[in-house]
Amino acid sequence: MPVGPTTRRRQLGADLRRLRERKGLTLEEAGALVGISKATLSRYERKEGTVKWPAVDALCREYDASDEERESLVALAKGARIQGWWRSLADPIPESMNLMLTLEDEVVSEDHYACMYVPGLLQTRAYAEAVHRASEIRSTEQEIHHMVDIRMRRQELLSRDEPPHIWAVIDEAVIRRVVGGRPVMREQLKHLLELTERPHITVQILPFEAGAHAAAVGSFVVLGGPAPELDVVYVDIIGGGLFMEKPQELARYKMAFEYLRAQAMDIDVSAALLDRAGREL
Numbered sequence: 001m002p003v004g005p006t007t008r009r010r011q012l013g014a015d016l017r018r019l020r021e022r023k024g025l026t027l028e029e030a031g032a033l034v035g036i037s038k039a040t041l042s043r044y045e046r047k048e049g050t051v052k053w054p055a056v057d058a059l060c061r062e063y064d065a066s067d068e069e070r071e072s073l074v075a076l077a078k079g080a081r082i083q084g085w086w087r088s089l090a091d092p093i094p095e096s097m098n099l100m101l102t103l104e105d106e107v108v109s110e111d112h113y114a115c116m117y118v119p120g121l122l123q124t125r126a127y128a129e130a131v132h133r134a135s136e137i138r139s140t141e142q143e144i145h146h147m148v149d150i151r152m153r154r155q156e157l158l159s160r161d162e163p164p165h166i167w168a169v170i171d172e173a174v175i176r177r178v179v180g181g182r183p184v185m186r187e188q189l190k191h192l193l194e195l196t197e198r199p200h201i202t203v204q205i206l207p208f209e210a211g212a213h214a215a216a217v218g219s220f221v222v223l224g225g226p227a228p229e230l231d232v233v234y235v236d237i238i239g240g241g242l243f244m245e246k247p248q249e250l251a252r253y254k255m256a257f258e259y260l261r262a263q264a265m266d267i268d269v270s271a272a273l274l275d276r277a278g279r280e281l
Contacts, residue, residue: 010230012076013047016056019063020045034058053077100241103232104154109224111257112168113215116236117179118188119168120151121158122195122203127188128152130180158201164224167202169260175205175277182281189278196271204264205273214259222253 020030020041031041036055044051056077060070104110112119117131128151132144139147157163175192178185196203206213219236233253235242244250265273 008076010047012073013045014229015073017045019065023063033062051077103223107164107223108226109165111222113257113260114174114219115171116219118174118192121155121166122192124188124191125152126184127180130184163200165200169204169206169264171206172208186278186281189274193271193274203270205270206260206264210263213263214256220253222257
């Protein structure tokens with residue numbers, strides 16, 4: 001998968017922090033050396049907003065970076081201009097979705113645990129509309145269609161020449177909960193079953209009989225970047241979502257997902273259950 005602007009910007013932030021800490025400087029000390037504020041340098045390292053490449057060049061010199069390191073980071077700064085397809089949309093989108101689209105545009109893998117609904121990337125349009133109507137009760141029909149259009153557009157990444165690998169562990173409650181009526185749910189389960197035939201999509205069902213498990217707190221997604229330090233966890237909460245990228249947070253959710261995969265049915269048994277649940281509707 002080619003390296004895009006989102007990945008370049010996030011890699012730049014991680015490398016700037018690594019070089020500063022190697023030099024033993026605080027944010028305030030490093031910023032003072034090149035004439036930028038502590039807040040600005042902190043924003044650079046947090047991978048937020050644009051970065052001026054001359055500032056990156058100056059920081060690298062103060063950090064005693066090698067010529068190769070400096071040239072590499074300056075190139076990252078020049079190429080880190082995020083212009084995703086969603087930024088041309090006429091209607092605004094929630095900030096949490098903007099960040100999700102930005103990250104998802106360049107992931108190499110996504111590990112989903114779903115306890116309420118089928119993951120958005122694997123939903124049919126009718127199912128997605130039913131979910132939005134239920135969760136966004138104050139939204140107009142136009143707003144609902146707008147959000148569903150974005151979700152459908154997101155799914156185009158599944159058809160790329162080099163798509164990310166999607167691994168979904170889905171609680172049995174999800175496939176038993178009739179969303180949008182029986183015909184809609186039947187279509188959704190059929191679609192999910194068809195998706196499992198693609199080599200880059202893996203679906204496991206976590207059965208009721210598994211009992212207590214490692215993710216009782218709710219649904220989450222581990223967004224895998226080209227390098228481990230670029231991974232991010234997205235956790236569903238009411239009214240949006242929470243993004244986390246601290247090493248201890250990532251480790252916790254990655255371990256939880258490994259436990260969930262171990263507790264879930266294997267791939268073939270999961271497919272058989274999806275087929276049976278669809279025929280029972």
